[in-house]
Amino acid sequence: MSENSKHPPDAPIPARFQVSRFTLLADTWMGRLIRFGGISVVAAVIGMLVFLICQVLPLFSGAKLEPLSPVSFEKTAVGFGEDEYGELPFTCDQTGTLVFRRAYSSSASAPGAVVKTWSPTLTPGQKVTALRTYPRDGIVVLGLSDGNVIEVKVTYKITFDEKGGRTPQPQILASPAQPLGRNLLPCLDVWSVKGPNGHLVICRQQEAGRDFLTAARLPEKFASAGSGLPAPVKAFNIASDIPELERVLVPSTADSVIVIRKDGEVRVYTIDEEDVTFLQSFRPFASLPDSRIAAAGLIFGNVSLVVNSFSGVEEVWSIYPQVQPDGQSLRRWGKIHDCDALAGAGKGIFPAVGNKCYLTVAGGRMQIRNMTNGSLRWDAPAPTSEIRQVVFSRNYDRLTVLSADGVLRRWSVEDYHPEASWNTFFGKIWYEGASAPAYTWQSSSGADEFEAKYSLVPLLYGTIKGTFYALLFAIPIALLAAIYVSQFLRPELKKIIKPTMEIMASLPSVVLGFLAGLWLAPIVDANLLPLICILAALAPAALTAGFAWSSLPQPIRRKVGPGWEFAYLIPFVVFCGWLAWQSAPLIESTFFSVKDVASGQNISDFREWWRQNSGWSYDSRNSIVVGFVMGFAVIPIVFTIAEDALSNVPDALVSGSLALGASRWQTVWSVVVPTAISGIVSGIMIGFGRAVGETMIVVMATGNTPVMEANPFNGMRTLSANIAVELPEAAVGHTHYRALFLGACCLFALTFVINTFAEILRQRLRERYKVV
Amino acid sequence: MNPSASRIKVQPATESEGRKDYIRIQDYGFWYGAKKALDAISLDVPERRVVAFIGPSGCGKSTLLRNLNRMNDLVDGIRHEGDIQIAGRSIYDPGIEVISLRRRVGMVFQKSNPFPKSIYDNVVYALRIMGVTDRALLDEACETSLRKAALWDEVKDRLNDSALGLSGGQMQRLCIARAIANRPEILLMDEPCSALDPIATGKIEELIHELKAQFTIVIVTHSMQQAARVSDHTAFFYLGKLIEYDTTEKIFMNPSQAQTEAYISGRFG
């Protein structure tokens, strides 16, 4: 019995079949950890994408307008004005009487309550015959029946009570009546504009059925009553040659006058200190059956004119350099945009300040449009068919409309990116001052009235150009090197070369960019043609060397061990390079001799020859340098991945091919490369991704000019460099800032599309050439 | 060990046999670096016969086989002495390109190694490498070699499918078809059946019987039965030396060396 119960020495031990709790726990928890990590990565990528999209989306929403409480004034009101916060607007009727009403309720009075009224003091017999209000400036000009002009300036004095509540108090300053037009003829219309060149006051009168305009340049202080009686500096008689005058537009620069005739002709006069000169006339709707102009308005910046026809056609005319028949380039007016048709005849065009938007009243609708990109930002029915005056506040945050029923309707405007539209970023746009539509990126400038230009097309172009030159240089070298190292090179040398390449991959791109910009670019610049000659000579030299090698008799060849052939190749190639270098001056003087513009002498300089014969520029920091240095960043990556893929091709396949009598090159080409192709494609794609996203090298090694030229001898600006250069100076939330993010989205989309495409290709290739 | 190390004469087995010293190996020694893998091997392979190399692992069978088409050339630090002649001409003759030698001497490897291409492309690979582009010629060569390799009926409907979809035995036969497509004179086979199941092995053995009429075949095998079944002559190697070389019948029935006897009867190896 005891013998039976004794445990045999090699019997199974049940305890050993148990899996320890720890192993099981570790297994579950590691599984969870890995799943968590994977999901986090995916979530991070999606989160980044969502963030980018959130930054970009506001660019494409139109204007949002919320109605504010309307204020009812008298039906006789023809013009209005308001303070900065729109608390105490006033209207002005035909007699020049100003009525101030409270827009919001306050402790003092209910909304709509009259706070103040004011009438001009006139001598007996004087009557107000014309008036014009400039609501943003608080200026009302009154033209009197005897040819005199009064300018009234409304300011608001703000007082704060002890609780911090603010009470605006209107203050009215009226200038004394100033003789401006012809004596005793009534003023029919008056304008007053303060520009950088002074204060221009214009009045229209009629004598014997003919219109004439008188312009006077006044000293600054015209409006501040009590400070003496300033006399007009100069009076001009503009318009004896303008019969049929319809309307007059005075730019806020006060240096010209645009007169529109009843027949639709626009005449432009410039006014300087001395004289009025006729500049140009044009008829925007000459080709329409009804060529009259229904409405016209000058866009902020004073170089563009929006005109409406009675049939609802809207056009933008602008002043830009145009080549005259005599070959001279002069700034003249010409049409730059055909806008979308309006719902009916234009009834008024009211520009915003600070941007290129304007409000058009036509066909019972009010539409806010952007002049530059043509986008419709807001569209709403007009409150009454006649709109007397429309004004955007200075900050483009409030819209006030005085309609024929005497009601002042107000909207708060939320339009943070009026200059943004799909067209702005990706379309060809005719900007003011340009002589043709173009893709332009120019986000800032010294000038105040500068309009930022955010076309991403030149940046996309630059990105692709930089990538192209980098890959052009890197891919052949990296792939040939990978094939050579994996298939032909001695293993002991391979052991040195591979890690060296990997170290190269880890070189910071700032260092590469620094070297490229400060060291390589000047060298390339100084030795351009010799370097081109060497490059051109290398490939033929290597091929010749290879051919010569293969025609050497076997016994000689066998002396060089397998994998050492390069030892024979190198001196030969070096010699060819030296030869090319030496012969470069001869080539330069033979083929690239040009007349120097400065000295008039013949010089042999390839760079000068390029400038004169290609029609392109030549920069020392050019695409060749960028391509070369970026290639340096790309080569190690492509090389490493491709070399791994090639080395992993089973030896059995190589032996199989060799045993069938294939040469080594045939084996590489028809067995090794196809088998490794999916890895090679990955390598190329990762290299592509690196080149597309590469930033510092491009920033440092090019001039970063966003030009669109295939010229290899100038620079480019890539999307990534653009972000790096401009993001620090872009205000958060500003159009510029969001445009940079849109650039980032484009970069993302570009790499995403190309990588997806490459991945599909890679999968297909892998399916086709997969090894058991 | 064979003390004489001199040529072992082999009697013709049948009258269809051609030259008796078609492949002539003379005092052939071979080193991998400092390691001597073959030592003074001398043997003649008669034309259109099957010769089997047997011996325990590491005795140099593959090394000798791979020297016949100079597949070892790419290995580092190799050295040889003596000579190998095929049809009376040394394979180390400077006038002979190693590529043309390999076209004459086809090879089938232990592990089948079809290229990741279609069946068709695999078979005509050698012809394409030689520059043949005529489609009719390629088609014809493809069909004849697949028929010779007894694979035609199994794959004729899917010539354009990947060769990697075939079974192990089919792949090995495909490799044979590929090796004979450009009509070599000699076929070297290094344990062609070691990774195959008995049915596939049987098919390949049958195939070897048929190919014998056209090719001189040298086969390395680990399986004594296989050597006995397919070969006319058998060479027994041990530690880099040729111990005994004779007709297969003689080697298996009545070996003259004690080591051969011991190996065949399974006492070592």
Ligand SMILES: Nc1ncnc2c1ncn2[C@@H]1O[C@H](COP(=O)(O)OP(=O)(O)O)[C@@H](O)[C@H]1O
């Ligand atoms: N490429 C090589 N480099 C160095 N030694 C090798 C190489 N191939 C084989 N050998 C050695 O040569 C000897 C013979 O090998 P091999 O011919 O493959 O034997 P078998 O095929 O008979 O099993 C073995 O000792 C092996 O270790």
Ligand SMILES: [Mg+2]
């Ligand atoms: Mg072996």
